[in-house]
Amino acid sequence: MFITPLIAAPMAGGTTTAELALATHGAGAFAFAAGGYKSAGQLATHLAPLRAAGIDFGVNLFVPRTSPPTASESAALAAYRTELSETAGRYGAEVPDLVLAEDDPRVQDYWAEKLDLLLADPVAMVSFTFGLAPVRIVAQLQKAGTQVVASVTSVAEARAAVETGVDALLVQHSSAGGHTAAFLPGAGAADTATLPELVAAVRAAVTLPLVGAGGIASAADVKAVLAAGAEAAAIGTALIRTAESGARPLHKDALADPLYTRTAMTRAFTGKPARALVNEFVRDHSESAPHAYPEVHFLTAPLRAAASAAQDPRALNLWAGSGWKSAQSGPAADVIKEFLQGL
Incomplete structure (x- = not known):
């Protein structure tokens, strides 16, 4: 399912730009575009350079609350x-x-409109976070030729996600920067298990392909996740300081500031x-x-x-995963190549 062991995670709010996605893809990672906080029109504009490049990429969407x-x-x-x-x-x-x-479309994060966009003009992969997409939506995307990934933070969430018919799971540890993907009570809370331990626990419970995410700061971290049973690992914070990142300069600077x-x-x-x-x-x-x-x-x-x-x-x-001190400035391609060379 994943032709590369490294995923460039989607970071909403402007951090993941089209330039960042293209740079990471060009260096050998699978890139995700961030659909969160965008209207359907804004998402279409965001995706246009990726579509024009003719590459396979993913899109991440926020699942709106139900009450x-x-x-x-x-x-x-x-x-x-x-x-x-x-x-x-x-x-x-x-x-x-x-x-x-x-x-209000803002409360729903323009959910229906963005789904219509991705069903009318499909992409290679769509991932969901903050909850599970309904079975009907998963099936519609798959019928359109899109593989569907659910984000989970526990074995219980993984089992629930399997029931929706998704193709793969992104297993997010609590050490990840930015929002937790947790959607069941008690899931995603701070715990003593490491990301490889969490991946291994999910691997023992389900048979779907897995991506490990959270606190990955080096190739050694990726190796540990792969050894635990994942097909790939996702990095996010490691890319925030790069030249193509759309993060605020203050955010980039803070990741390198010893005062934090x-x-x-x-x-x-x-x-x-x-x-x-x-x-x-x-x-x-x-x-x-x-x-x-x-x-x-x-x-x-x-x-x-x-x-x-x-x-x-x-x-x-100032979103940051637990491995923030390793985040580097410079071209995103250099970061991806360093990870891949370390593998």
Whole structure:
């Protein structure tokens, strides 16, 4: 299924550019485009250079939630909005009001429109995160000639994903940078198992091809994942500092800044657990941030944009996996080649 053991993971929010996907593909990795936070039109524009190049590539989509926030979650969200106002004021930003209907395309991350796009003009592979795509959607994509990958973080999630008929699983460890893919209660939480141990546990439970992801910083890490039973390994944080990455310069610089000494899982930026470098915002707001995605994402977006404009990383979401110290600057092709040569 995977003609290369190395996958360039999709990083939403602008980090994965078409240039990054093309560069990693050209160096020998399988590249994924990031469909999250894009409308169907924006995704079509993002994919155009990849389609023009005539290469096989994947697209990652966020699975929207199936129910609105509870009353208690809504109350916690309102309290969090008040809490954020002081931090926002530091940057001259305003925390927006929360008036988003459940069927708002932004809440659904333009789910239906993007599926229509990918069914009308299929790609080689589509992966899903934050949940499982319905069996009907999986079958439709496969009928169109697309292989389907589900992202899982535990054996229980892997077994549930198999029941939807997907072709492969991406097994994400809690050491991965950015959002956890967990969708079952208790899954994806910090644990003592290593990524190879998690892959081995999933390998023992299912027969589908596996991709291991989370904290991969070297060829030795890839080898360990392959030895545990995966067909490939995915890297993300290792590519953030590269020239083709669309990450903010502040983000790239922070990954090389010795002032940052650890990462942590936090809901402070989006309402969904995600691993980031620990900065002032993480320290101040992690305990109070509610489980409310994507509402918290929309609350903090203007604040983060203002902090970026002010060149102040203290309030930015500096996503980073546990192996962030190994992330290199320079051409993305050099990073991919170093990994592959090490294999």
